[in-house]
Amino acid sequence: MNKKNILTVQNVVWAAILLAALLATPHFLKFYHQDLLIYLTINVLVVCSYRLVTLTGEWSLIHAVMMGVGAYTASLLFIHFGLDMWFTLPFAGGAAALIAALLCFPLLRMTQFYFLIGSFAAGEAIRLTWIEFVGVFGGTGGLRGVEAPILWGIDFIDPIPYYYLSLFIVSVCLFILYRIENSRVGLTLHAIHWKAPLAESVGVNAWRYRALAFIVGSFFVGLAGGLKVHYLGSVSPNQMGIGFMVFILIWVIVGGYNKFYGPIIGVIVLTVFDESIRTFEVLRPAIYGAVLILSVLFLPLGLESIPGRLRSWFGVGSTPHEPPLTDQ
Numbered sequence: 001m002n003k004k005n006i007l008t009v010q011n012v013v014w015a016a017i018l019l020a021a022l023l024a025t026p027h028f029l030k031f032y033h034q035d036l037l038i039y040l041t042i043n044v045l046v047v048c049s050y051r052l053v054t055l056t057g058e059w060s061l062i063h064a065v066m067m068g069v070g071a072y073t074a075s076l077l078f079i080h081f082g083l084d085m086w087f088t089l090p091f092a093g094g095a096a097a098l099i100a101a102l103l104c105f106p107l108l109r110m111t112q113f114y115f116l117i118g119s120f121a122a123g124e125a126i127r128l129t130w131i132e133f134v135g136v137f138g139g140t141g142g143l144r145g146v147e148a149p150i151l152w153g154i155d156f157i158d159p160i161p162y163y164y165l166s167l168f169i170v171s172v173c174l175f176i177l178y179r180i181e182n183s184r185v186g187l188t189l190h191a192i193h194w195k196a197p198l199a200e201s202v203g204v205n206a207w208r209y210r211a212l213a214f215i216v217g218s219f220f221v222g223l224a225g226g227l228k229v230h231y232l233g234s235v236s237p238n239q240m241g242i243g244f245m246v247f248i249l250i251w252v253i254v255g256g257y258n259k260f261y262g263p264i265i266g267v268i269v270l271t272v273f274d275e276s277i278r279t280f281e282v283l284r285p286a287i288y289g290a291v292l293i294l295s296v297l298f299l300p301l302g303l304e305s306i307p308g309r310l311r312s313w314f315g316v317g318s319t320p321h322e323p324p325l326t327d328q
Helices: 003-028 031-054 063-081 085-107 112-132 159-181 184-201 206-232 242-255 262-276 278-298 303-314
Strands: none
Touching: 003 031, 003 159, 031 063, 031 159, 031 206, 031 242, 031 262, 063 085, 063 112, 063 206, 063 242, 085 112, 085 206, 112 242, 159 184, 159 206, 184 206, 242 262, 242 278, 242 303, 262 278, 262 303
């Protein structure tokens, strides 16, 4: 068996072990932690969709609000039209993508810091709309009464069935996002990030690709919003404010955003860490600030860089330097 086949077998084995662990985990947890596991699964989709937006080098502060757009869309369709989750989820993602497409024209004329501030202003405008139009969006109290679906006699309001449903939907979305990143489109997004003028000089329309990343990322976070509201049963403007957006930023930065799995590591590790400091509720913002500062100082590439650092320290996988080529 050659090396390639051995690596393939190893990947299959590790994938099988991971799948078994994911399927078995909720059965060993209490009800509260089963809830937490569902939110963690949904947040994995949130950070991965946000990473797609950042591939072009643009960081926004509207991603949490786009999740809210999906959640409000799913809630309104369920409350007023009685549509089940199987129908509200596509509309939730579509509504977030539509809002993103409309915002592309003003926002993507800006870059870097100006895009960051512009996206924050646009997000706050949307949140104020939810607060002001009480008759439609419920004001500060938001909307309530959204239910999870029932299929084949399975009531998905129970944590374990809904976890499996969320795990399946999120896994499909992650596969699509991974394929996008490793396609020609994804390579172009990377090129725009690192060498935008060079990419434009060979005919790449940087604005269109930035818009595409923004719209697609918003679509998937809209799905995450719909998925969350059908389990939580309610949505309010405060749930999707700047506070939650800061958590998204910290998850991505601490986990690392150079690799696809970096934000996933960040959200998992920091969610577990957050549960361990629940007793220090007053100090949580300060603790998170310290974690972010330490991460930037000592792990600028995030937690994803730790395996590479360990390999370099212990000389694992290193190859001797080849002598320079000389003319014969």
